[in-house]
Amino acid sequence: MAPYDSDDNARAAEAADTDDMRAGRRRAARYVVPVAVVGVAAATIGLVPALADSGDPDLPKVTAQQLIEKIAKSDVQQVSGTVKISTDLGLPDLGGLTSGFASGAVRGDDGSSADPRSKLLELASGTHTLRVAADGPDKGKVSLLDNAAEYSVIHNGKDVWAYDSKSNEVYHVTSAESGGAEEKAPRDLPATPKDFADEVLKSVDDTTSVTVDGTAHVAGRDAYKLVVKPRQSGSTVGAISIAVDARTGLPLKFTLTPASGGAAVVDAGFTRVDFSEPAASTFAFTPPKGAKVTESDDHEGVKSHDRDGVKGDAPKGAEKARPDGGEGPGEGLAGMKTIGEGWNSIAVFDTDGQGLPSGGSGSTGNSDVDGFLNSLGDHVTGKFGSGTVFSTRLVNALITDDGKVYAGAVTKDALVKAANAAQ
Structure with a gap:
């Protein structure tokens, strides 16, 4: 389907609406995907192409500005569903690299395989399936399914738990105040199209072209397609397409294609989505008996112990680690x-x-x-x-x-x- 905005008309409309678009982007950027610059290549994850249903829905025409505002005003508090993920960064065969890194190089700063940072390399290639759920800002869950194993990150009030069933390890971050755990939690992995979309939209400026390019069906929902392209030469980004739910304004699909052409580098989208309230049990977690639990907070440092109460030593150097990215041995990008x-x-x-x-x-x-x-x-x-x-x-x-x-x-x-x- 041809774009709603021609190139000439789009440029004129964008110039006239620059201030409004920037205001909309600020409201749209509710979640930050905190990925380290050099680690972006390993942390970027995408979705298998062709998740959209066949046929384009007939929806009222909207401008790029109106669609950005729709995303900004979206207030979806309750959602659950499945996201399919694959990656095509053009990396060489990792071979035995994953196991080598797991021994220390990309295990979490606290030495736990359950630390979300230990999953970055695993998501750098191949195909993955995520189950996601959210109920307001203080309850969320992301589960990475891998054959018979499962890895989950659960945020429930003041607690953030991460559990790796393969190693039977648990990583726990807590805060004295409800909702404060998010600030002390390990840097979250981008898990939904909204995570990707918010990061892109907050960075849109005069160097960017934004247009509406028709409609699509995604996970059984009618959606508009917003296309974001660099105006500058020299970027490795070719274009970014965001499928926006026509009713709720929630991004349902995110596709990033490189300037070099070929398959998408990132293509993240729902294959199933439900806006009803998730069951309270979805966000409940108790460490399994015998699991190794790594505790991390700003007040007591890092401690490791077994679920049955037998305490063990924290990983060497873990007491000096700074999961919050502050000054100290956990820094790594000082002076950037x-x-x-x-x-x-x-x-x-x-x-x-x-x-x-x-x-x-x-x-x-x-x-x-x-x-x-x-x-x-x-x-x-x-x-x-x-x-x-x-x-x-x-x-x-x-x-x-x-x-x-x-x-x-x-x-x-x-x-x-x-x-x-x-x-």
Whole structure:
């Protein structure tokens, strides 16, 4: 179906409605997906294509501005359903890398396989199914199904629980005040199309084209298709399509295609959705007997114990970890700044001269990890000296030999140009 807004008309409408659109985006951005810049390639997850039903519904015409406002005004408090997820970042075969990382490199900062951060690599490739549910801002659940195993993150009032049935480990974050656990919880994984859509819409500015491109059926619902594209050259993002529920304004499907073409990098959408109230038992959780439980909060640090009451030692160094990303050993991106604007923004930070792990003095000590990093690398030189660019279909990162990092959803040439300009 042809777009409702022609290119010329769309540009004129966007220019006239810029202030209103920005206000709408601020209201639409209710949830932040806090993904570290270099970790974006591993954290970005998507959905198998072709989840939309056949046939386009006949809906009243709307402008891009009206659709953004519809998302902003959406106040869906209760929802449950199934989200199918797959990833096509163009990464090489990970082979035994996952098990190597699980031994410490990408286990959570607190050493628990149940820490949500330990799941990032697992979601970097393949196909996954999520069950999601929410009942207001203080109750939510996301379950990742994997054959006979299940991994779940449950938020219920002051408590956030994460449980890995495969390892029988539990990760628990709590707060003295109801609802405060969300601030102290591990950084959440993006789980629904709304998570992705809110992050994109809050970043839309004058460097962006936003149009309505017809309608679709998604998970049995009538939806409008909002299309977001960079106006700038140099971005690795080609276009982003968001299917918006015509009745509630809730994003039902999110598709990101790269500028290089081919399959979508991210394609996240509901295959089943229900707006009735989830059962209270959905958000109830008690650690199974015998499970290893890792407690994490700002007041008592990190403790590990067995469910039967026998206490054990916390993971080495865990008492110094900062899951909230504050100053200290848990930091990692200290001094980060952003250069450029819009879709061409590049994050820059210094690793204190550590440079690139390459099997020598900068090696991680894990041959699988070092091999994986080197398989992504492309040696480059310039006024800045020399370094290596790690590439995926979406995010690229330049690590110079003196330890500076330039990363963003931009081309390799854009990273080299930025590094040269910094000299």
